[in-house]
Amino acid sequence: MSVALETPQQLTVRTVALPDGRDLLTHLPERTPLAWIRRGEGLVAWGEAARLTLPAESDGSGAERFRAAAHWLSAIMSGADIDDAVGLPGTGPVVFGGFTFDPGSPDSTLVLPRVIVGRRGGRTWLTTVCDRPGAHPSDILTAMTPVRPVGPLHWSEGTLSTPEWGDAVASAVARIRGGDLDKVVLARDAHAEADSDIDARALLARLTRDYADCYAFSVAGMVGATPELLIRREGDAVTSLVLAGTRPRGATCERDGELAAELTGSDKDVEEHGYAVDSLRETLSPLCSAIEVSEEPELLRLANVQHLASPVRATLLPGASTLDVVAAMHPTAAVGGTPTATAMRVIRELEGMDRGRYAGPVGWVDAHGNGEWGIALRCAEIEGRRARLFAGCGIVAGSDPEAELAEADSKFRVMRGALTD
């Protein structure tokens, strides 16, 4: 595999405590914004000390890009001279990354930023990454420009029109009923264009406000707020959250409760959720011990939708890395289907689009392997004035195209809201 590498010679990394209680986003400049924020804590970062952009995998097995990324990561981290006065997960050098959903798609990207501001447990820190000892990144002095509103948007349909996507769902249901597979997640896209370049910070401000329980992220142009955590690693402790099974939020308390009861009592949704849990347990078992999943899924209520959710805890086996877990987990049944290989084929055939980094792993990792990786959902790819939004739904034998269209619509709401001033 050929790899576009830009690896600096010797990095000097310094982390200091920052007596600052302001919103993390107030530190973030408009250019190259990186972010990973939940409930006011996490990381914002900018500038680029190093970047890895991976080509499409020719054999499509899916493992090669994670191996290439791990190799690059270890070269970067082991070569760095690190002075970390804080010593928490996320201090020292941190690499942000976003992998494509399909290994056959190019542009999985890893970025080591120049400047990172992080917060955890009320403690705030500043990390700088320089090419020689004693230097200061010039970006740290960047004058902060005010966040620009997005302005009016011109919307257009995505790759498939609404009726075409409904037909794709119906075809998927026919294949499932015919016994080809148990579940497939079908996604669709939508396009928006603003009059001037979109300032990702405006979207992040709304996402962190409206979806505080989700992970708001901005990594190499993908901006969103995902509820779905693949792995959080702190030392050898691993946590994950399986989501599958969705209803909208009700307009009244009573309706909201009815929808929740319908979700938790639905055989179709509980079955779909079960596939995702089984697939995760199976995937984690070679890499982790003491895997614990609660018997029954919980209800996770977000501003736009409610999901069946199963928190998972495990202990990482010695020698296994965060990226090993990410590589093994992707694609989960929550974004691919069951069985995986058949679902991937059906997705390529029926969706008619390249998902890019939507539904791929997105997150960060530090020099000790601590990190958080989620699935890039409820997100859009932002490029200049354009935004490409994505939303997908799990299709099983009992799925109805009309209901899936409505569900995709409620998932689009996250980014439509974020893009609306």
Ligand SMILES: C=C(O[C@@H]1C=C(C(=O)O)C=C[C@H]1O)C(=O)O
């Ligand atoms: C695919 C998406 O969401 C996934 C599909 C879900 C479902 O079908 O119920 C629920 C959560 C996610 O695992 C998306 O948001 O685009």
